[in-house]
Amino acid sequence: MDEKDIQVLIDGTVNYFHRVVDKSTEVGTPYLADHAEVVVSDFTGIIGISGARRGSIYFTAPSAMLSHILLKQGETDRSPDLMADIVGEVANTISGNARRAFGQEFMISVPTVLQGLAARQKLSLADRAFVIPISWKQYRAALVVSLT
Amino acid sequence: MKILIVDDSQVIRNRIQRAVGHRKFQQILTAANGREAIEVFKRERPRVVTLDITMPEMDGIAATAEMVRTDPGALILIVSAISDKPTAIEALKRGAHGFLLKPFTDQQLTDALQMLIKGL
Numbered sequence: 001m002d003e004k005d006i007q008v009l010i011d012g013t014v015n016y017f018h019r020v021v022d023k024s025t026e027v028g029t030p031y032l033a034d035h036a037e038v039v040v041s042d043f044t045g046i047i048g049i050s051g052a053r054r055g056s057i058y059f060t061a062p063s064a065m066l067s068h069i070l071l072k073q074g075e076t077d078r079s080p081d082l083m084a085d086i087v088g089e090v091a092n093t094i095s096g097n098a099r100r101a102f103g104q105e106f107m108i109s110v111p112t113v114l115q116g117l118a119a120r121q122k123l124s125l126a127d128r129a130f131v132i133p134i135s136w137k138q139y140r141a142a143l144v145v146s147l148t
Numbered sequence: 149m150k151i152l153i154v155d156d157s158q159v160i161r162n163r164i165q166r167a168v169g170h171r172k173f174q175q176i177l178t179a180a181n182g183r184e185a186i187e188v189f190k191r192e193r194p195r196v197v198t199l200d201i202t203m204p205e206m207d208g209i210a211a212t213a214e215m216v217r218t219d220p221g222a223l224i225l226i227v228s229a230i231s232d233k234p235t236a237i238e239a240l241k242r243g244a245h246g247f248l249l250k251p252f253t254d255q256q257l258t259d260a261l262q263m264l265i266k267g268l
Contacts (some may be wrong), residue, residue, distance in 0.1 A: 020251045073159055074166055082159060087155040092202060094252045096229025104234050110156060110204050 001147050003051075006030055006130055008101040010058070011144050012094040013132055021072055021136060028133035030145075039131050039142050042066070046112045046121040052105035055126050055147040059091040060119070064099035065139035084113040094143060128135050149265075150175040150194035154185040154211070155227065156203045160250075163197055165225070167254045168261060182206025189215050195221070196265060199244070201228040201235065209239055224262050227252070251253030 010027055018027035036116065044060040066083040070088075075082060088111030095108045114122060129146035142145075151173040153164045158262065161178050174212040177192055179185035183205040189197065197215060201208035209227060215222050226239045236247045248260045 012218065016251050019253070073163055075159060075162065078227065085157050086159050089159055090158075093229040096250070097231045099235070100231035100233075102232075104232050108202060108230075110202055 001128065001130070001145065005102075006132075006145065006146075008098050009094065009143065009145055010132055012134070012135060014096040015097065015135065016090060016094055018082050021069055025134065025136040028135065030132045031042045033125055033129035033131050033144060035125055035129075035147070038120045038125060039116075039144055040117055042116065043087040043139060044114045044123075045084075045088035046123070047091045047095040048109035048112070049095070049106065050109070051107035053102065053147045055129075056123075057091060057095045057146070058093040058123065059087060059094065059111055059143065060145050061087060061090075061134075061141035062139055065141055066135065068094065068137070068139070068147065080115070084115065087111075088113045089124065091143075149173055150177060150192055151196040151198070152177045152179065152185065152188055152194040153198050153267035154179045154182070154203070154208070155198075155200040156180050157200075161202070163209065163254075164173060164257060167257050168191075172265075177252070182208060185211050186214050186218075189222075192217055196261070197222060197224045198223055198227045198248075198261075201226060201230045201239070209235070209242055212239060212244050213242040225260055225264050227257070 042063040043058040046058040067078045126146040132143040134141040180211045199208040224244045225246045227248045
């Protein structure tokens with residue numbers, strides 16, 4: 001992955017949050033993931049990537065943030081099932097949007113959702129994985145890009 | 149007129165349902181994957197379908213082709229995050245009538261549906 005590739009995913013993240021959540025959402029400067037302490041929050045939506053690039057893209061966020069995102073989508077039901085649904089949908093939308101730049105060979109899977117810190121054991125990161133930090137109100141989330 | 153909303157995300161199904169609920173559709177049907185969508189489509193024969201692409205069991209492109217084979221008059225709007233041109237062209241070739249990119253606003257959705265059914 002080079003800087004241009006990362007920028008595509010930063011732009012996709014900004015577009016999603018500004019359009020769906022709130023224009024005050026801030027997408028920070030990406031940094032290299034620490035393999036000793038994989039970034040995970042309450043819910044993690046993972047998209048498997050195959051084709052010309054391989055690996056995964058995951059979005060991880062705290063329940064309170066997902067609850068607010070559901071509210072923004074007009075949901076009155078903010079159960080764990082819907083939190084799992086929306087965390088997968090965010091990962092799916094940002095990954096799918098990246099195909100405009102990456103092309104058809106950037107193949108994305110349906111989302112897999114993991115709950116809690118147990119996700120840490122199940123995630124394996126590429127040698128150079130990047131964390132794109134996202135902040136909205138008092139909440140902190142991240143898009144993690146692990147591609148070869 | 150019936151509408152079938154197909155997406156593996158319940159949040160998206162609910163959102164589309166709320167956006168179209170007060171419009172001219174007498175019955176709103178939903179399905180969570182392509183295979184389930186085909187079953188509902190064959191049984192209920194909705195005139196309008198909104199269809200995601202990336203779904204378990206059967207994707208939206210294959211489901212589009214099957215629906216058009218069953219009823220060439222079906223009006224199909226693809227609602228997907230998949231944003232590359234070849235995929236959009238493939239969906240249109242298989243018989244879809246429109247393409248709405250996620251994330252979308254309620255206004256964009258209602259505009260896309262209006263365009264779809266304006267000839268009716």
